[in-house]
Amino acid sequence: MQQTLDWIDWTVLIATLATIVGYGTWKTRGSKNVQDYVRGGNSSKWWTIGLSVMATQASAITFLSTTGQAFSDGMGFVQFYFGLPIAMVIICLVFIPLYHRLKVYTAYEFLENRFDLKTRTLTAILFLIQRGLAAGITIFAPAIILSVVLGWNIITLNIIIGVLVIIYTVSGGTKAVTVTQKQQMFVIFAGMIAALVIIINLIPDKVSFTDAIDIAGATGKMQVLDFSFDLNNRYTVWTGFIGGTFLMLSYFGTDQSQVQRYLSGKSMKEMQMGLLFNGLLKVPMQFFILLVGVMVFVFYQFNPSPLNFIDASTQTVLASEYGNDYKILQDKQIELFDTKQRLSLAYAESKNPQLKSELFAIDSIEKTYRLRSKFLIKKAIDPEYANKYESLEKEVKGNAMGLLKKGTFNEKTTELDKLYKDAAKDTETNDRDYMFITFILNHLPKGLIGLLSFFRISLLR
């Protein structure tokens, strides 16, 4: 990444963080009993619960990863949330009245009353393990990015972030987390809306917002709904309704990180309204985040983009024995960019169906370049992978004499293909989570970068 935080960004980042932490500390002063600590004093209004529930589900990686997902695969991910409103209604009808009537502090306390202490202990342990692992990722993911932006050691950053979060949450309890999440959500959405407006402004004047959506549509990015029954496709209307409903029921109904949010409600009605607020807004919110990612994709139709958004990985591969191959690939991408830019402008003006299919073809070629870049990076960082791939490739290519049986040859070809595609799964090759942050650092105005850095830090709880 070429740009780091400027002094304006630092000022905005520190001022926003200090204001929100200060506000949280002030609002929770004098909280001394368990009721205040675990159930936030049962004083939360429905909008506080709703925003807190939404902020709890959204981690920093959500904003980085979701936009990255839209950049590479389009809007289809929104289908994953179709079951959420159904789950919210079921929780309002079944779970909340039960928790409220029994006046429990945790979801697991109910299980002790319903079954026994062993059941409660088992579910509580399972939750702690699962949440502990998830918290590790929640802290680690933005730490990777902050380490790039700030140039600090990633382990030091993990410790600093972890300690700060522990101090704040342990000292303030549920209330400290809940009361500040409203402000955090406001800052996050103000930042995301500002980012979208700026992206639209950065697209050439000749290209209107509708034209931009048309360009995204030409490359398949606006395929929001998929009614197919393809089991290999993770995001379809059916997986959203069936899988999404059960997943959201378990998450919002039994995961203490969510249950404690609505148990802090003033009354049962406030708790229910808070969850319904989430049920009403979650789908459009995800749609909006995905749309930001799609608009960044359109922006890169008119502006050069790196072959791989992880700068450190690019430097590694360029310095390796695969450096020349990578440079050739970069040159090909530059050539492709000229065609892509020209075609995109022409399509925006004429909406010619022929140009639409050409744009789709160009995007498919760029996808193959991006996959190859990941493959070269993987080979550069993992010599064992490189050896395995090359020896398998030798076996397959050396079969000109037909020495391998047809079945064995097919198996090896499939294995080789899988190995090639697997290169994209490595944390050092998969640049999906780096796309939006690269865009922010390189193209957004100073000050806004600090604000967007804030939301990456703020969504750690």
Next chain:
Amino acid sequence: MHNPDQPQPKQKWDKMYTIVLIANALYIVLFYFITASFA
């Protein structure tokens, strides 16, 4: 704490539930038109 075996009072259907579910259906209809128009 109350006895968990005690039958739970019957919950009434709130009009907000209907609104949330209808809104979800409307979002899907909107997405259908977006897919049909732009994809």
